[in-house]
Structure formats: C-alpha cells, structure tokens
Amino acid sequence: MNLFADIRALVIDSLNAMVAAGDLPEGLDMANVAVEPPRDAAHGDMATNAAMVLAKPAGLQPRVIAETLAARLAADDRIVTAEVAGPGFLNLRLAPALWQAVVNAALAAGRDFGRSDMGKGIKVNVEFVSANPTGPMHVGHTRGAVFGDALAALLDFAGHEVTREYYINDAGAQVDVLARSAYERYREANGLSPEIAEGLYPGDYLIPVGEALKEKYGTTLLDKPESVWLADIREFATAAMLQMIRDDLALLGVRMDVFSSEKAITASGRIEEAIETLRGMGLIYDGTLEPPKGKLPEDWEEREQTLFRSTAHGDDVDRPVKKSDGSWTYFAPDIAYHWDKVHRGFDQLINVFGADHGGYVKRLKAVVSALSNGRVPLDIKLTQLVKLYKNGEPFKMSKRAGTFVTLRDVVEQAGADVTRFVMLTRKNDAPLDFDFDKVLEQSKDNPVFYVQYAHARVCSVIRKATEAGIAADDATLGAADLTELAHEAEIGLAKKIAEWPRLVEIAARGHEPHRVAFYLYELASDLHAHWNRGNEETGLRFIQDDAAVSQAKIALARAAGVVISAGLGILGVTPAEEMR
C-alpha cells in the first residue's frame, strides 16, 4: 500500500476526466505530475504540482486548472479539502481513515510493508567488493561491501531480481606477487629466514599460508626455481586469500550469489570472442594514442597498440586492449567479463567501485553500451574514502606496509550492526569519517543507537502491555479498531509511516540506500517525540486503562516498529528488542 501512489492515481484520473469534459486539451504528458508531502505540514497532507506542470502545454492559467481539479478531487470521499495555494499548488487534506488504514496495512504486511513491484521482472546484477585476492579486506573494501549489500537488499525489496556478484582478479601480475610472497612464508615455515623483497606483500596473514604449504609440499619446493612452483603456489595462495575474504564478508553478514573468476573468463576464450564482436562493430583498430596532456611521463614514447574505440560510446579517448607486446591489458578481461554479464541476461548492471577507479567509469560504460546495443544500463557507484579515528587520532592504512586497518579490525571493535549503519549514513560519493569513540556511544548523538532505541521502546511497550494483561500480539493489534487514533500527533506519526513505501521506491530508483538510513532516523525521531508527549498529555500514552484504546495506540507504535525493522533489514542491521 502506497498512499502517495494511490492519491497520484486519483489525481491522474481526475485530470483525464477533465480532458474528457473538455477542461483540458488532449495529449498532455502527465509524467511530471507529482504528489508528494508538502515541505510545510501546515499546508496539508499532500501537495500536487499538476496545475503548474500542465499550465504551459495546456495553454491555461495554473490557477484555472487547479480550481477545476480541486473541485473534482474534493468530490472523492478520501479528500477532505483541496485548496489552491501559491503559484498553483493544490494542497490536499486526507480523511483520517486513510492514515489509520496505513497502520492496518503495516501490521498486516509486517516486515514486507513497503515492498514494491517497481522492479518486477527486472534482473539486476550488483557487482561489489571485488577486492584482489591478495590479502584481507580493509576499511575501504568494508564500505563498498556494506554499500553494495544494502543496495542489493534495497533493490530486492523494491521487487527486482538481484544477483550479488564478486569479480575475482585472479589472473594478473598481483597474484604472482602473492605467490612469491607466500613462497617466502613457505621457506620461513621450513626454518629459513624469509626474504620479503620490496614489492612483495609483507603481511602476517601469509604466515599460515606458508605453514599450510609446508604441510602440503614439505621441503620439496625449497631451492627450486620459480618456474617449478609459481603456478601451484599461486593457485593455493589465491584460494586461501579468497577463503579469508569470504570469512571477512561473513563477519559483516555479506553473502555473494556468484563469484566470477578473471582467470576462468580468460581461459574460456571470452576475451577473444568479445574483442571480435567489437571488431565486427568497427570498434577495434590498431593505432597510437596521444600522450596525456600536462605532465608527460618521463619514459613516454609512441607505440602502436590495439585500441577500443570507446569514444564512439561517450568516452574521452580510445582505450588500449593490447599492450605493444601483443598481450592483453587489464581492460581486455574486463570487456569480456561485462560481455559475459550482458549475455547472462541482466537488464541492469551496477558496479560498486572505490573512488580511485573513477577513471574506469566511462570506458566500462562504453563497453556495456556497445556490447548490449544500448539495451543494458550500467550504473557505477564510487564509494569515497573512509577516514578512521580513534581517541581523536586518525588511523592510517597502508596495504604496502602490511599495517592497514582491516575489515576484521573494524568489525571486532565496532560490531557488524554499527559498522553497517554508520557506513550507510552517508552518500556513497561523500567521504566518511568513522570515529570508533562516537560510533560506540550510547546516546542520541549516535544514529545507530537512536534508531535501535526507538525500536526497543516499541518492544518495551508491547511487553509492558502484555504484563498488564492487554493482549498486544500482532493478530490482536491488526484487528484493533483504530478510529480512536485521531489525535493530530498520532496521525502525524502515521503520516511518517505512510512515507515508507514511497521512500523505498525513491531510494531504489536512485540506487541510494543512505536514504533509508536517514528516513529511519526521522521516523525514530518522530516516535521519540510522540513518546515524550505522553509525559504531558497522558491521553497520548500507548498504554491506557481501556484495553481497546490501548490496542489502537499500541498498533500505531507497532507499525512504526515494523517499518524500523524492515528498514534495518535492508541495511543489514539487527533491530534491538531492548537496550543493555
């Protein structure tokens, strides 16, 4: 049940009736007609811009349209008043029964309240994390993991068919470096001193891998040339790293549906297929690139390479797919991988990358555009840096030094719920400060706590009522007579609840899970405020002497709790039943 959608439908019907009656010309585009909550609640419950949007194409004064529309809307028994205001806004007041019905709908649907079918039949692939399998996940990966997982959950809630996917970069030079690093740890496990040369991965996490290699190979690989052991150790170490990454993701409650391997795609011949397909479109050619403007690299020299004409699909320059020695660039398997995704029948692709991959956005969009003939949109969400603070001091992370702060460090200190919520209370493209001290604070300064507390209060009311002998189970609350729920403060809370289905669609459409977090904060705030009004006006308390009246009021609280629970579910945060 989406009350805003219902009323918009009523407005559109009324406009069509006006067309039929000759009050409006035919053929008007009503796509921009919106029904939304007014900025100022004093204006009414909902406002529509219909008259202003249609005035110009209809060749009429906005107020003329608004007056006629108002008269028609007022005839519907759901509309109490329809007033023309300002330049042509139409402010609507709705019958209290509609808001009460929202409470009923929330109780009937439970955590499914707000689910949408806007994504029905749309297959979406959300690729996220895709960290190199060369070490544990760090803080930056954590943000991408949380964002991608919440976005996937949001799209699912909005009715899409969602696949969570991880692309394993297990074919490039970095996994050779991993193999060499692991080999040194293998030597170490055999009592030799490791030589962690410059450029190898120095982290301790490879020590157990070295020991496992000793278990498997004993001393047989010692003092053998790299050509003997590289491939085997690479495979072994990559598998170990991937398992570590899966464990890290599990700490956050993130589970992937599909792991795609760069190595497998390369071996499958997909690269050649994809490049030939592009060549058939005239988008592959041999040529040379202009040197980058500004600071010229010292060793710049012109070389002929195989290039992808990405400029034909919106990129700024064409991009090399082959190095001058004829081997593939990193971009080539990416082309094959995205071609593979298109071929798997997805209708929309979403990639979540760190902001340092910003330079790849245009060329990947060009690839997907070319290979899907423009059918499949690719949205790339870049997550900005996370700055960690503790005791007022910034935490540094440096993968090279082996001293970077890992996902595990963060989750063990802050907990998965807190980590997830905090990382979602910011737009993906804004930098994020993560202060361990603030994030663990139990006060209203901490949004995680604040929202959790609101949910716990609802649970508390239900417990108290039950103890007092008032049935407050969902079935009873769902059947409660809500006509008692008429106070302006109670209707106000119901209105906030009514915004939830609309919020879900807006957030899903924009691929913006942070909107859920902000909405939950607002809803929690409304609930806390309403709770405190009970101090002054005892008639607003949830538990009253009369059981039936109590049940109506508790139903309202429970409806808010249901929405908080559903929203936290999307964010991957457990709703607290009590605070400790």
Add this chain to the structure above:
RNA sequence: GGCCCCGUAGCUCAGGGGAUAGAGCGACCGCCUCCUAAGCGGUAGGUCAUAGGUUCGAAUCCUAUCGGGGCCGCCA
C-alpha cells in the same frame, strides 16, 4: 592539460526543479511521582563557493571561475 566527485549553519551532514532551505553536534533556556530522561521541547545561528544563463519558479539544471579530493598508455 583532460575527466570524475565534492563545496549548504561555528562543526558533521541531509535536501538535488516548487512554497518561509532542514537535522544532529556545539551554545543558551526548559521538561522525570509518569510506558526506558540512553529521551523530549524551545532559543540563537544561512548572500546554499562566486558570476552568468535556462525556467512561471533554481540550493537543485547548464556554462564559466575559484577552492578541496580522486584518476589519467604496457599497475591491477
């Protein structure tokens, strides 16, 4: 040099064509005999970086400029 993101209250940030631009923190003043005061109410605080443009209407869209960050052919 080019491309991408950002610039909104003292601070951290929402809002991203619509009415008088919001929240939290910090400051100040109030609220517990009462379902959790782990909370609530109020006051103060703004040339929405700047300058043009589009529009009935711009913090929001476009252009330019300034400031911050990121990226920029054989690294992944």
